[in-house]
Ligand code: HEM
């Protein structure tokens with residue numbers, strides 16, 4: 647597919663094809679609902695010594711939160727399958743996210759932390775972006791699989807067993823959420839620091 651290099655009549659090249667942008671924003675919305683409702687579910691029976699503030703948890707109480715969680719789940723999973731399938735068959739993942747070389751990750755991380763990382767070519771990801779985007783896609787797969795394990799531990803018992811049982815799957819689910827939230831904080835801050843990257847993810851260029 648050459649959609650990403652199509653030149654538009656006004657001269658700007660498409661950085662992110664429409665399907666990436668549509669999937670990205672549907673995913674962003676679904677993930678926010680999953681996080682908010684997940685925190686409310688957590689509060690009903692906390693795994694640790696703290697609860698999430700009510701103001702930032704979604705669904706008011708356990709049953710409400712579960713309804714949100716299981717509704718947005720379908721959006722998240724269907725959209726995720728579309729994105730990952732297209733990412734593979736169009737070659738986008740191979741082109742944009744690979745290879746990830748540790749030595750480049752270290753060099754780009756150093757450059758990023760000293761504000762020396764160039765952003766002039768938005769159509770190419772630096773090694774840190776490649777690592778983070780690949781990582782969050784994997785975290786997404788883990789959170790869906792662990793979610794299925796704690797949602798239907800009888801029907802998906804092989805899957806639940808793979809995680810080491812129901813209780814372990816619950817911890818895996820929780821820490822995958824922590825990883826996604828940590829990614830999101832960095833990701834959103836960087837998008838605001840480099841606003842033209844945000845523009846490209848909205849209008850394509
Ligand atoms: C197919 C996708 C998913 C399914 C089927 C699913 C299912 C579930 C279920 C059944 C619970 C209740 C666990 C319990 O009773 O303790 C739960 C809790 C939770 N979920 Fe999900 N989930 C999914 C995706 C996500 C995503 C994408 C996030 C956030 C990014 C998330 C965050 C949470 C959190 C924070 C909790 C509370 C953790 C706990 O105390 O166990 N979930 N999920």
Ligand code: HEM
Nearest residue numbers: 666673674677768775779782826830833834837843844847
């Ligand atoms: C809600 C606020 C969000 C904002 C403002 C945002 C913004 C952006 C921007 C500006 C880009 C392009 C950046 C670049 O050129 O590197 C991007 C790409 C990306 N974002 Fe987000 N994002 C958000 C949420 C999320 C969430 C929740 C996830 C996943 C859990 C996510 C995963 C990704 C991935 C994987 C890419 C690369 C996509 C590709 O090239 O195929 N984003 N995001």
